[in-house]
Amino acid sequence: MNGKVILVIMDGVGHDAAVTQCGFLEGCVELGRARRWKMRAALPTVSAAIYETLHTGLSPIDHGVTGNEALRRSTRPNTFSTCRQHGLRTAAVAQSFFFTLYQSRPYDPLLDVECDEPGEAIQYGRFYSMEGYGAANAAAPAEIDLCAQANLLIRRTDPSYLLLHTCSADTLGHTFGGDSAEYLKQAWRIDNALARVIPSWVEAGYDVFVTADHGMSSKGSHGGAEAGMRDVAFYAFSDAAGPREDQVLEQLAVAPTILSRIGAPIPGTMHEPPFLTGRVAGFIESPAVVSAGRAPRKPARW
Numbered sequence: 001m002n003g004k005v006i007l008v009i010m011d012g013v014g015h016d017a018a019v020t021q022c023g024f025l026e027g028c029v030e031l032g033r034a035r036r037w038k039m040r041a042a043l044p045t046v047s048a049a050i051y052e053t054l055h056t057g058l059s060p061i062d063h064g065v066t067g068n069e070a071l072r073r074s075t076r077p078n079t080f081s082t083c084r085q086h087g088l089r090t091a092a093v094a095q096s097f098f099f100t101l102y103q104s105r106p107y108d109p110l111l112d113v114e115c116d117e118p119g120e121a122i123q124y125g126r127f128y129s130m131e132g133y134g135a136a137n138a139a140a141p142a143e144i145d146l147c148a149q150a151n152l153l154i155r156r157t158d159p160s161y162l163l164l165h166t167c168s169a170d171t172l173g174h175t176f177g178g179d180s181a182e183y184l185k186q187a188w189r190i191d192n193a194l195a196r197v198i199p200s201w202v203e204a205g206y207d208v209f210v211t212a213d214h215g216m217s218s219k220g221s222h223g224g225a226e227a228g229m230r231d232v233a234f235y236a237f238s239d240a241a242g243p244r245e246d247q248v249l250e251q252l253a254v255a256p257t258i259l260s261r262i263g264a265p266i267p268g269t270m271h272e273p274p275f276l277t278g279r280v281a282g283f284i285e286s287p288a289v290v291s292a293g294r295a296p297r298k299p300a301r302w
């Protein structure tokens with residue numbers, strides 16, 4: 001039987017912002033309903049480059065989308081195309097860069113905000129442009145509206161893979177800086193909206209993964225290799241076995257991990273092994289963790 005995965009990308013939310021601001025996600029970790037690792041983003045830490053990395057398992061230097069200016073249709077096997085090859089349904093609520101990467105034509109802001117096209121790589125998509133965003137207007141949808149769109153796509157289409165991508169924290173980070181009240185508050189707003197949907201998605205049988213493409217420097221930038229740009233959190237609502245939580249995960253392993261959880265074959269271009277495997281009752285991943293005196297985890301389900 002195939003599994004189902006929801007990937008949430010909190011664009012620009014660095015590791016420390018997630019850990020300090022996302023009270024729902026951290027509360028789930030504290031209660032044993034989820035696990036959280038530090039993940040090292042690929043380089044360069046630019047959004048379009050990492051969107052493609054998260055879906056192809058390749059470094060930007062290898063897949064060729066090395067920056068937002070280099071945005072074009074993906075030329076490599078990716079999570080969406082692999083699901084489609086194996087007859088699995090796909091859906092996304094995401095900024096229009098994802099349309100450009102994975103659909104068969106350029107994004108048209110007057111037609112492509114809603115896409116219900118079974119022949120496309122993203123069969124059911126809700127796309128936003130953020131056209132004209134800047135300091136005066138972030139032009140980002142409300143977090144709960146994005147969650148609602150994803151929720152409806154899940155109910156209506158029962159996708160094997162759904163991507164939910166929110167760009168608001170990245171926008172505010174660029175405007176106000178990665179240590180600003182505005183940026184940190186937005187990280188919490190994402191968490192607050194996710195708190196209202198993740199329990200039902202887990203109940204519906206999904207593995208839910210929440211991470212970021214990259215972080216944000218205190219000066220409001222990313223693209224480089226400093227820790228604030230490169231370190232992100234990876235939360236997993238899943239009863240799969242995984243590595244110790246003090247292990248730093250590689251972002252190149254996200255795509256093969258998702259395909260493995262869905263039960264789709266992993267393309268030969270994805271070289272990193274999946275970091276979540278199998279399905280274990282009771283959710284205890286490592287005897288070393290238990291022997292260190294920590295209580296066994298509760299089941300991941302609500």
Ligand SMILES: [Zn+2]
Binds near residue numbers: 012174222
């Ligand atoms: Zn950015």
